[in-house]
Amino acid sequence: MLEKTFDPKTAEPRLYEAWEQSGLFSPRDDASAAPFSIVIPPPNVTGSLHIGHALNNTLQDVLTRFHRMKGDAALWLPGMDHAGIATQMVVERQLAAEGNVGRRDMGREAFVERVWAWKAESGGTITRQLRRLGASCDWSRERFTLDEGLSAAVRKVFVTLYKQGLIYRDKRLVNWDPQFQTAISDLEVEQREVDGNYWHFAYPLEDGSGEIVVATTRPETMLGDTAVAVHPDDERYKALVGKNVRLPVTGRLVPIVADEYADPEKGSGAVKITPAHDFNDFQVGKRHGLEAINILTPDAKLNDSVPEALRGMDRFAARKAIVAQAEEEGWLREIEKTRHMVPHGDRSGVVIEPYLTDQWYVDAHTLSLPAIKAVEEGATVFEPRHWEKTYFEWLRNIEPWCISRQLWWGHRIPAWFDADGNIYVEETEQAARAAAGGKEISQDEDVLDTWFSSGLWPFSTLGWPEETADLKRFYPTSVLVTGFDIIFFWVARMMMLGLHFMGEVPFRKVFINALVRDASGAKMSKSKGNVMDPLELVDEFGADALRFTLTAMSGQGRDIKLQKQRIEGYRNFGTKLWNAARFCQMNECVRDPSFDPAGAKQTVNRWIRGEALETSLEVTAALEACAFDDAANALYRFVWNVFCDWYLELAKPILSGDDEAAKAETRHTAAWTLDVALKLLHPVMPFITEELWDKTAEFGPKPDGLLIAAAWPALPDSYADPAAEAEIEWLTGLIGEVRAVRSEMNVPPSARPLLTLSGANDDSRARLSRHRDLIVSLGRLGDVQEAQAAPQGAVPFVAGEATAALAIAQFVDLAGERARLDKEIAGHDAEIDRNTRKLDNPDFLARAKEAVVEETREKLQEAQGAKAKLQAALARLASLE
């Protein structure tokens, strides 16, 4: 006998173990099977499972399990990202906490060794956590962005792009993170709104004839000013162009130049130019041949190009010092409060400085063209579609991608320099040496942006540059499931690099999943303390409940506001399913492999067979379309509202009756339907379904193998049975009405009133006699009879073409009954009115589709018929008074 509830705590690890042992996570080896592949968005090796991962990976697992059951060669390829900055940060912090020497004192080699040691020990927590979620990844194919194969792929890609002129070295301003002391890409810069000031400074003209006022939010940059710009058409300043101003503090002379960048509308119309520390000023400087004076050290302190008193001062201290000096010396004209956006490093959180350095760049513009075209032409389709606009928007305005990082943890750039500054870019040091012709060379100290290696993920993980069988079979991958926050970082880069190196898109479809937020819609973050730990939720409700919740709420695109209540509700759903199985067990509803539902004779069995067909079609279509919520809702409805609420209830009289043939058929049908439900539910709720699949063997024939590998239901269309459907609809409608009347009239549960049916046609008479027992038991009636007219004092209601009446005179008060009838009639009146108006409108008759007109007529008739019956009842009621 099954327990009353499913116990996820003990069952889940056991079931996962069984799956993993079975080898079924690997794609089947059948050459005729259609390939289906997904590469996981590789979580950071430092990471642990958060709710966003839970959603993202649940959806991937749903798809993988679905396709596996459909018989496809389904591959879900897992792996992790080395996460350059994030990981280096974790280990550096750990070193600090342990009171160890910092990485610089340790030296590069020792530090990198230390990171690897950390990875071996505590990295990859997340892959264990994915198992708890039920992820059916092929762990035998697990990859890491820094493993040997992927590193070879990275080197090959770098060298190839360099030789094609698509990677180059350039000296220009980069976004410099003073904490990590590395360049970062535009995408890693986060604009944050902060309070600040515009300080208006007066720069005196060299010739003493006056001053020119400029404003800045960063006073310290004036130490690097090399010009003041005014608009060429600005009458106020025309005469000053070509003159010099003497910068306060440094006393340096800089020219006043005419440049259209200066906006006469802003501030005084004159703007200070600091080419080495501002992206716009850098361009102005180039146009006018201005010197770019770098005033900062890599950790954002003032360097030796500033007056001695200021050297070594932190940038923010320097800002104060400059302002203080301006105030004291009288060239501070105004302080204007403002709120403005300031760039911060997304990892470090410190203010980013534009900084002049040599870095490596990818010609992203050239690579973007095929990537744009592929999506325009539909070779890759986004789902929901509107994300394509976001993708295009970014790619069409793409800037060169800075890929070098001044870090130690990552792929070392395969470039070597000789003493003369010549560059040798090769896949190996030997090759570089050979190219250098024996000259002394040393490798570039920098590593590559983490996203450079993740950009190769869809093909590097499949074995590229080797021409492996996997690569051939599984590239392009079928679908990528990811969050919109990394469309630029990752999706676009994979598109560019995949197309360039494979000549084919990396994935046919990109499914953008929602962002999980807390119940009030706020982004979950540790600092807000509103994070929901998926593992705690799994502990509390089981993995299936969490998975079902995330699947059901993953309506395309939108934010998911996760409430615990919801998860609890779907845990209850699992219990409902469990108890349905328990009921089947108690009633000896055993699986019979030779049973063919096509031969079912009982109406309920023919009906549930059709419902199973319909649900299987709905779920299949929904999963094909990544409409996960539709799939979940269809399953929920089928299991609870159809199978449990009606089918099992309707089956009870048969199962406890004497008609042995009907009983046997119903037992088999119930078991068959439960099996269909288990299969359809398995992708979303793998644990409980697998457990039931196995447990049902305790009271019936053992199923053939594990449910994870069972064939996806492909039921014949002939299972649909409109006649049975109509009959059950009639039956459940009638029972529903009886219950409603009882409830409204406060008929006590113990009362067993008589139900009569008058004015019934042959169909209804036949149905009545076939389902008499059901109507009696589910309606808690004394009996059901046909009658000429409703008995005295019985409460009537409409049952199709007939009038039904419940003999509960003793519970009825006339006023209440009159009110009930009035209300019903009013409802029909509204219907009659609406449809009459339509049909009286010649334009409607002329222009609406014939089917719509016909439907309107039918509705009108139906409402009129129902109204007539109720009016008759009302008249009878009046005659009693």
Add this chain to the structure above:
RNA sequence: GGACGCGUAGCUCAGCGGGAGAGCACGCCCUUCACACGGGCGGGGUCGUAGGUUCAAUCCCUACCGCGUCCACCA
């Protein structure tokens, strides 16, 4: 400043051209032999506002109001 998305029952959301729906919450009833993590019944909505298109608009178009997100913007 540019772009995208969203405003439907108390809450969270589905529906997106011809009958306003689900789950939860709420109210009443039920220790009915699978399940109280349950069963039955019910109340609750001018589908953001104003125009337009249409025989017909929650659904399409326009404007506006409100909310959210991304990109750009450190004179």
